[in-house]
Amino acid sequence: VEASIPEPQRAAWQKFSAEPFNTKEQFEQEAVRHIETTLARSLYNCDEGAAYGGTALAFRDRMVIDWNRTQQNQTFADQKRVYYLSLEFLMGRALDNAMLNVQQKDSAKAGLADLGFRMEDIINQERDAALGNGGLGRLAACFLDSLASLNYPAWGYGLRYRYGIFKQEIIDGYQVEIPDYWLDFNPWEFPRHDVTVDIQFFGNVRKYVDDSGKQVSVWENGEIVQAVAYDVPIPGYATPTTNNLRLWSSKAASGEFDFQKFNSGEYESSVADQQRAETISAVLYPNDNLERGKELRLKQQYFWCAASLFDIVRRFKKSKKAWKEFPNAVAIQLNDTHPTLAIPELQRILIDQEGLEWDEAWSIVQKTFGYTNHTVLPEALEKWSVPLFQHLLPRHLQIIYDINLHFLQYVERNFPKDREMLGRVSIIEESQPKMVRMAYLALIGSHKVNGVAELHSDLIKTTIFKDFVKIYGPDKFTNVTNGITPRRWLHQANPRLSELIASKLGGYDFLKDLTLLHKLENYVDDKAFRKEFQEIKFANKVRLAKHIKDTNGVSVNPAALFDIQVKRIHEYKRQQLNIFGVIHRYLTIKSMSPEERKKLAPRVSIFGGKAAPGYWMAKTIIHLVNAVGAVVNNDKDVGDLLKCVFVEDYNVSKAEIIVPASDISEHISTAGTEASGTSNMKFVLNGGLIIGTCDGANIEITREIGEENIFLFGNLSEDVEDLRHAHFYSKFEFDPQLQRVFDAIKEGRFGDAGQFSALVNGIVEHGDYYLVSDDFKSYIDTHTLIDEAYKDQESWVSKCITSVARMGFFSSDRCIDEYAEMIWNVEPLSPTKKAKGV
Numbered sequence: 102v103e104a105s106i107p108e109p110q111r112a113a114w115q116k117f118s119a120e121p122f123n124t125k126e127q128f129e130q131e132a133v134r135h136i137e138t139t140l141a142r143s144l145y146n147c148d149e150g151a152a153y154g155g156t157a158l159a160f161r162d163r164m165v166i167d168w169n170r171t172q173q174n175q176t177f178a179d180q181k182r183v184y185y186l187s188l189e190f191l192m193g194r195a196l197d198n199a200m201l202n203v204q205q206k207d208s209a210k211a212g213l214a215d216l217g218f219r220m221e222d223i224i225n226q227e228r229d230a231a232l233g234n235g236g237l238g239r240l241a242a243c244f245l246d247s248l249a250s251l252n253y254p255a256w257g258y259g260l261r262y263r264y265g266i267f268k269q270e271i272i273d274g275y276q277v278e279i280p281d282y283w284l285d286f287n288p289w290e291f292p293r294h295d296v297t298v299d300i301q302f303f304g305n306v307r308k309y310v311d312d313s314g315k316q317v318s319v320w321e322n323g324e325i326v327q328a329v330a331y332d333v334p335i336p337g338y339a340t341p342t343t344n345n346l347r348l349w350s351s352k353a354a355s356g357e358f359d360f361q362k363f364n365s366g367e368y369e370s371s372v373a374d375q376q377r378a379e380t381i382s383a384v385l386y387p388n389d390n391l392e393r394g395k396e397l398r399l400k401q402q403y404f405w406c407a408a409s410l411f412d413i414v415r416r417f418k419k420s421k422k423a424w425k426e427f428p429n430a431v432a433i434q435l436n437d438t439h440p441t442l443a444i445p446e447l448q449r450i451l452i453d454q455e456g457l458e459w460d461e462a463w464s465i466v467q468k469t470f471g472y473t474n475h476t477v478l479p480e481a482l483e484k485w486s487v488p489l490f491q492h493l494l495p496r497h498l499q500i501i502y503d504i505n506l507h508f509l510q511y512v513e514r515n516f517p518k519d520r521e522m523l524g525r526v527s528i529i530e531e532s533q534p535k536m537v538r539m540a541y542l543a544l545i546g547s548h549k550v551n552g553v554a555e556l557h558s559d560l561i562k563t564t565i566f567k568d569f570v571k572i573y574g575p576d577k578f579t580n581v582t583n584g585i586t587p588r589r590w591l592h593q594a595n596p597r598l599s600e601l602i603a604s605k606l607g608g609y610d611f612l613k614d615l616t617l618l619h620k621l622e623n624y625v626d627d628k629a630f631r632k633e634f635q636e637i638k639f640a641n642k643v644r645l646a647k648h649i650k651d652t653n654g655v656s657v658n659p660a661a662l663f664d665i666q667v668k669r670i671h672e673y674k675r676q677q678l679n680i681f682g683v684i685h686r687y688l689t690i691k692s693m694s695p696e697e698r699k700k701l702a703p704r705v706s707i708f709g710g711k712a713a714p715g716y717w718m719a720k721t722i723i724h725l726v727n728a729v730g731a732v733v734n735n736d737k738d739v740g741d742l743l744k745c746v747f748v749e750d751y752n753v754s755k756a757e758i759i760v761p762a763s764d765i766s767e768h769i770s771t772a773g774t775e776a777s778g779t780s781n782m783k784f785v786l787n788g789g790l791i792i793g794t795c796d797g798a799n800i801e802i803t804r805e806i807g808e809e810n811i812f813l814f815g816n817l818s819e820d821v822e823d824l825r826h827a828h829f830y831s832k833f834e835f836d837p838q839l840q841r842v843f844d845a846i847k848e849g850r851f852g853d854a855g856q857f858s859a860l861v862n863g864i865v866e867h868g869d870y871y872l873v874s875d876d877f878k879s880y881i882d883t884h885t886l887i888d889e890a891y892k893d894q895e896s897w898v899s900k901c902i903t904s905v906a907r908m909g910f911f912s913s914d915r916c917i918d919e920y921a922e923m924i925w926n927v928e929p930l931s932p933t934k935k936a937k938g939v
């Protein structure tokens with residue numbers, strides 16, 4: 102490439118080629134230029150929105166320089182790349198992250214001050230990029246940060262939803278969903294109108310035998326929708342490496358509306374095709390751990406998989422390498438089963454378009470893909486009806502049948518005595534209608550399958566994938582315990598704590614190697630350190646208290662113990678156990694004498710999280726929390742001893758305020774149901790302790806920080822099945838304290854009891870699937886221990902500091918290195934200051 106550009110042109114280019122700014126003055130110059138020209142504002146009408154715009158564009162330009170160089174560097178190096186396919190990327194805000202990762206926040210802060218603005222106000226102007234539901238999408242965002250920070254050549258592929266996860270409003274205690282149209286000003290994306298892919302749906306398959314006698318399948322007719330690429334730069338921390346997140350947006354293939362119809366006055370139908378095409382990338386499905394089998398969702402999945410694969414294959418073909426080299430150039434990770442269609446799609450490209458033989462193609466496919474499972478909950482395991490598949494993707498269904506045939510023949514040969522196994526492991530479930538089991542297809546088409554925490558990775562091998570362990574052997578399965586990026590979840594969310602740690606550890610290297618935190622153990626008894634650690638926690642609680650006052654109108658005492666549960670609302674996560682615990686506490690306070698009350702430790706119970714719009718029981722839980730809050734927060738007998746608040750519209754930027762302010766956070770899922778959890782890691786890293794069940798990553802957190810620093814309670818996963826069985830077949834007495842809680846609800850102390858009857862009856866009459874009654878006593882007893890422990894602030898702070906020091910394992914950098922070594926077989930690529938040729 103270098104040689105192909107004549108020297109004079111290269112010299113001219115190099116002379117004017119942009120350089121990233123590194124000073125306050127340079128930042129100001131860039132920001133003002135953007136405010137005045139790109140945004141057409143002036144000194145006299147530059148409000149905070151415009152100042153945000155100018156700042157964001159200045160940083161965007163700065164990142165683009167490194168982004169271009171990174172992309173060129175990766176192309177020239179021609180190393181194996183990772184492609185992370187995720188239907189969700191819960192990125193949150195970009196500006197603060199960009200400023201910190203390129204290490205220019207101080208320049209910007211000083212520059213903004215010169216221009217008359219406060220950094221915090223400018224940061225708060227940005228809307229969250231909320232293209233995800235919860236843990237799975239946020240994990241993908243943490244992984245992108247780590248991939249770039251560790252200099253891996255990697256791309257993310259996702260969908261550019263016009264509407265991200267809905268905005269939640271609480272009206273009269275009920276969740277109300279408001280559309281999140283987030284794109285009116287998004288400086289972080291680059292539309293690539295020249296990067297488009299035509300995606301086919303419906304139609305039919307024509308088969309014929311060609312001149313050489315080979316069976317050929319042609320997928321023809323149907324409908325074409327166009328995918329347009331939008332690229333988002335992902336800056337690594339303290340490195341020039343800036344990776345790419347490519348999000349696909351849908352539009353009508355012709356790009357225009359029907360002029361004939363338009364001219365004859367049929368305005369509405371003239372734009373109908375266009376609108377139908379745009380619907381594909383219009384909304385994110387708002388379900389977490391729940392799949393509902395809607396046609397539009399399958400369309401989204403294929404649209405995104407087909408566009409991404411076309412792009413990946415196009416890039417590979419430019420290298421002119423032989424097909425067998427494909428898995429040495431490309432590793433594709435499937436974030437859950439949502440991108441599973443990429444498997445039959447690659448097989449289709451290889452056999453139908455590139456003319457490879459089935460076996461050769463299939464071996465390439467299997468070597469290319471890895472699949473991450475995130476749940477064992479049956480309602481979350483994706484299945485698609487065969488008739489729907491046949492209608493929408495007729496050729497893919499044939500390929501899936503062929504994959505299944507080859508697979509079942511293999512199983513039959515190897516397990517001739519176990520005839521029943523064939524039905525159990527078949528990709529096609531023989532139900533009415535027949536269903537395609539996506540998890541099985543993902544597993545069969547990948548060379549490695551991983552769970553997201555040790556317990557979960559063990560459970561998938563003994564439950565949903567038990568037969569497959571026999572078929573493929575245990576080596577196909579592995580574990581990569583989830584992690585979080587310390588850049589966002591410590592440095593950005595808790596700058597004072599990050600600074601305190603840096604002051605003791607001699608700099609910010611711990612943000613690149615989180616295991617360095619272990620050195621903090623030397624400061625557990627250091628008086629000055631402890632004092633500052635406590636002051637920081639208190640300041641963070643004051644900040645959250647202000648947010649609660651501003652949004653809920655409730656005054657909470659920052660000296661009280663802040664007890665927080667923020668995550669999606671789901672019965673398995675058991676917010677109902679928490680709110681029953683709050684009611685229990687309330688009733689206990691009410692039954693006490695004023696003298697007894699004086700001995701109590703004040704508490705603030707804080708809830709937050711969205712319920713899927715169609716998940717009625719989850720919405721009932723939100724309603725109960727708000728109903729309890731309305732009573733408790735206004736009861737003069739209770740005063741500061743107990744407050745109960747529901748923080749509206751929990752999202753990434755709220756999490757950045759909430760997480761650093763916690764004393765205790767709740768991770769209390771029924772054992773065996775939460776695959777990992779990642780907020781548990783965020784809370785401990787920010788100096789809060791946790792109450793949790795022996796579930797998901799809580800187990801590994803306990804192992805790392807020590808049993809004495811965590812409040813574990815409840816039944817173990819191995820006992821869950823027997824307990825569920827016992828609910829139906831033996832009479833069991835409710836704990837009297839839980840009965841008292843139910844009685845209070847039934848008496849109408851929190852409003853009309855009828856509204857909450859399903860919640861109570863689910864436990865009392867319908868088998869208590871999530872074992873609330875079994876764990877209630879141990880839960881409230883553990884909270885009593887927490888009250889006592891919190892009174893001894895000296896020992897509490899020791900526990901918090903020790904825990905922070907031992908959290909090094911939970912960096913998403915560690916996860917990415919594990920994926921790279923065990924699953925992808927890729928190496929980091931050292932960044933160059935300047936790409937060749939320019």
Ligand code: CGF
Pocket residue numbers: 235236237238240389390437475476481553583775776777778779797
């Ligand atoms: O993925 C989850 C989360 N709800 O998004 N799953 N899904 N699907 C799990 O339930 C969490 O336990 C897990 O931490 C997360 C990321 O792996």
